[in-house]
Amino acid sequence: MGRFSKSKSFALWTLAVIITLSSVVYQRITGPTRPVRGKVEIRGEIVKYKLLRTHDISADAVMTILVPDTSVSAVFQWKRFKSYDQWTIDTLRVSDNKITIIVPKQPPAGKVIYDVTLFDGNGGIYPLSEEAITIRFKGVVPLIVLLPHVLFMFIAMLIGTRTGIEAIAKGEKAYRYALITTVLLFLGGLIFGPLVQKFAFDAYWTGWPFGHDLTDNKTLISFIFWLIALWQGKKPGRGRTWFIIASVVQLLIYLVPHSVLGSEIDYTAMNQ
The missing domain is CATH 2.60.40.10 (Immunoglobulins)
Structure with a gap:
């Protein structure tokens, strides 16, 4: 693994930005909340x-x-x-x-x-x-909760994508990027995510094992894969492969439209 020139590093970051923004746009146009x-x-x-x-x-x-x-x-x-x-x-x-x-x-x-x-x-x-x-x-989510959630999740997606690209290109910063991605995903998805969920739908967590909320579940799955990648990344010869796997899993998960199988009230189980 080696250090990239400034021009190559810029090109790799540009590719990561393009992939990330493309996935964001895809989510926006395919999500179940789009009018x-x-x-x-x-x-x-x-x-x-x-x-x-x-x-x-x-x-x-x-x-x-x-x-x-x-x-x-x-x-x-x-x-x-x-x-x-x-x-x-x-x-x-x-x-x-x-x-x-x-x-x-x-x-x-x-x-x-x-x-x-x-x-x-x-x-x-x-x-x-x-x-x-x-x-x-x-419910209305306060900006002080919503903005950090969105920001952390977006940057986690960006740096997670950059991690995979770094690993494919055999760069030396893959582990560092993976660590940053994991921390941001933890903050955005597992700290601020439940807070957003609570304000919006009056429940902190409705994914596994309490429900089938796909947004919660895909966040948890992605976080687990990044933890595995960090663990395996310390072992000679295995880290690069796991960084790529975690990055691809994250990308595939983000291609699942946001809010699919989200929180919902079952009125049949309530007094009508």
Whole structure:
């Protein structure tokens, strides 16, 4: 293992940044909290819409669709997720050139499934989604908790990726980078992560062994692999391979969309 020139080190860091930012963008566009956006053409007019999949518990989730044609109406149906509720069906009319959709607020981790269909008055039917949309309500997380969590996790991803690249290139700093990654992952994922979870969903940890929250579980798995890499990294001939494995595992885990199989209320187990 050797020391890299400044130009090669810069190139390797640039590659790590590109990989990290790409994974962040991928998570953003594939995650279950991303709004459902689209547009339909009704009588020559383009109607755009954005249907929410996450909202704060402080208020109802209100969505508006601009519709200039007053003959257009909408059918909005909803019910609580994992409940014995029957569908609540509302017919909505255009008022002030818009249709307003209101999903009643829920407790932290409470979910509602809903769908919206537009009608043009001449028999035209325009479903706004292929299947019912799930919206989850969450508490407000203070910035003093959220920012360190996001910062530590992002830097851990960046340096973890750089660790793998360093090991592949047979650089001398792989162990140092792995140690920094492990510390940052511990702080961001296992200290500030549960605090974020508590503020948002009123539970510190809902991964294994208490639940199946995928965000918690993938953080734990990644942390374990980095601990193994640090342990094996002290052994001659094994460290480089384990640094690569831990880096790849972390990357694959981060490609799993954030909040998949996240905290949720089972209303069927509660008094309705």
